[in-house]
Amino acid sequence: MRKMDGKVAIVTGAAMGNGQGIAKVLAQHGAKTILADISDQVFETAEQMKQDGLDVHAVQMDVTNNDSVKQAIATIVDKFGKIDALVNNAGVVRLANFLDMSDETRDFQFKVNIEGVWNVTKAVLPFMKEKKYGRIVNLSSVTGTMVADEGETAYATTKAALLGFTKSLAREAANDHITVNAxxxxxxLTPMAEQIAQESNPSNPQQVIDGISSGVPLGRLGKIEEVGELAAFLASDESSYITGTQIVIDGGSTLPETVSVGV
Ligand SMILES: NC(=O)c1ccc[n+]([C@@H]2O[C@H](COP(=O)([O-])OP(=O)(O)OC[C@H]3O[C@@H](n4cnc5c(N)ncnc54)[C@H](O)[C@@H]3O)[C@@H](O)[C@H]2O)c1
Known part of the structure; x- marks a missing residue:
C-alpha cells in the first residue's frame, strides 16, 4: 500500500518546476493527480508522466481567474468524486528594488501568489469539508519568512503572507479534520531559480547558480523531487497530527551562523 493510494490530489503550477516534481511524486505514491497550470505546457508534462505509467490528468487553469478556478474544481470533483489533497504551488517572482518596482509588478506577484492560493483553496475547501478530510499544502519560501535578498520586497511579502494564511486556515479547518501546512x-533548481539567476547576472547566470551552491551547506540546489517527497508526506495520512506549521527544505542554507571566510 502506497501512502497516496486511493487519494485524489491537485497541484497548481504543475507544468514545470516544483509543481511538476510534486505532481510526479504524488502520482508515484499512488494518487490520482491533477496537474493545473496557466500554461498549455501542462498537457505535455502530464503526457510524459502518463507514458511513465502514472495516473495523471491535466487542466489549464489561471489561479487568478476566480470563475475559471471554480469551474475547473467543480469539473474535477464531478469527474473524480472528491479532492483529498491540494498543493498550492503556482507562484511568480519579479525582482526589482523597492523604489523601482512598479505597482503593476507588485500587484502581479500579489495576485498570483496570494489571491491565487486564496481562490483555489476557497473553491476546494467546501468539497473537503463535505468529506471531513483534507490536506492543504502551501508553497511559501524561506524568502520573506527567514531570509531575503535585494529586489525581493514584493515576492517576500507574498511568501510571508502565506504563513499567516496557513496558520489561520489551519485553525478553522481543524474541526473538519483538514490539515493546512506550508x-x-x-x-x-527550477525554471524560476534559473530566471532569478538570469535576471541577477544576464551575462553569466551559471555563475549565480554556482555561487548559490557554494553557500549551501549541502553544496547544491534542491531537486524538485525532494520537494515532491515533502509535499507527499504532508499530503498523506503520515502527517495526520501536523497542522498550521511550516517545514523548511533548504539544504541547510539558512543555517550558517558565521559567514565562511575561507580559512
Ligand atoms: N525554485 C525555488 O528555488 C523556490 C524557492 C522557494 C519557493 N518556491 C516556490 O515554489 C513554487 C513553484 O516555484 P518554481 O520555482 O517551480 O516556479 P516556476 O516558475 O519554475 O514554475 C511555476 C509554475 O507556475 C505556473 N503559473 C504561474 N502563474 C500561474 C497562474 N496564474 N495560474 C496557474 N499557474 C501559474 C507557471 O506556468 C509554472 O508552470 C512557487 O510558489 C515559488 O514561490 C520556489
Whole structure:
C-alpha cells in the first residue's frame, strides 16, 4: 500500500518546476493527480508522466481567474468524486528594488501568489469539508519568512503572507479534520531559480547558480523531487497530527551562523 493510494490530489503550477516534481511524486505514491497550470505546457508534462505509467490528468487553469478556478474544481470533483489533497504551488517572482518596482509588478506577484492560493483553496475547501478530510499544502519560501535578498520586497511579502494564511486556515479547518501546512523551500533548481539567476547576472547566470551552491551547506540546489517527497508526506495520512506549521527544505542554507571566510 502506497501512502497516496486511493487519494485524489491537485497541484497548481504543475507544468514545470516544483509543481511538476510534486505532481510526479504524488502520482508515484499512488494518487490520482491533477496537474493545473496557466500554461498549455501542462498537457505535455502530464503526457510524459502518463507514458511513465502514472495516473495523471491535466487542466489549464489561471489561479487568478476566480470563475475559471471554480469551474475547473467543480469539473474535477464531478469527474473524480472528491479532492483529498491540494498543493498550492503556482507562484511568480519579479525582482526589482523597492523604489523601482512598479505597482503593476507588485500587484502581479500579489495576485498570483496570494489571491491565487486564496481562490483555489476557497473553491476546494467546501468539497473537503463535505468529506471531513483534507490536506492543504502551501508553497511559501524561506524568502520573506527567514531570509531575503535585494529586489525581493514584493515576492517576500507574498511568501510571508502565506504563513499567516496557513496558520489561520489551519485553525478553522481543524474541526473538519483538514490539515493546512506550508513548505519553505530554499533554492530549488527550477525554471524560476534559473530566471532569478538570469535576471541577477544576464551575462553569466551559471555563475549565480554556482555561487548559490557554494553557500549551501549541502553544496547544491534542491531537486524538485525532494520537494515532491515533502509535499507527499504532508499530503498523506503520515502527517495526520501536523497542522498550521511550516517545514523548511533548504539544504541547510539558512543555517550558517558565521559567514565562511575561507580559512
Ligand atoms: N525554485 C525555488 O528555488 C523556490 C524557492 C522557494 C519557493 N518556491 C516556490 O515554489 C513554487 C513553484 O516555484 P518554481 O520555482 O517551480 O516556479 P516556476 O516558475 O519554475 O514554475 C511555476 C509554475 O507556475 C505556473 N503559473 C504561474 N502563474 C500561474 C497562474 N496564474 N495560474 C496557474 N499557474 C501559474 C507557471 O506556468 C509554472 O508552470 C512557487 O510558489 C515559488 O514561490 C520556489
Amino acid at each position: 513548505i519553505l523551500p530554499g533554492y530549488i
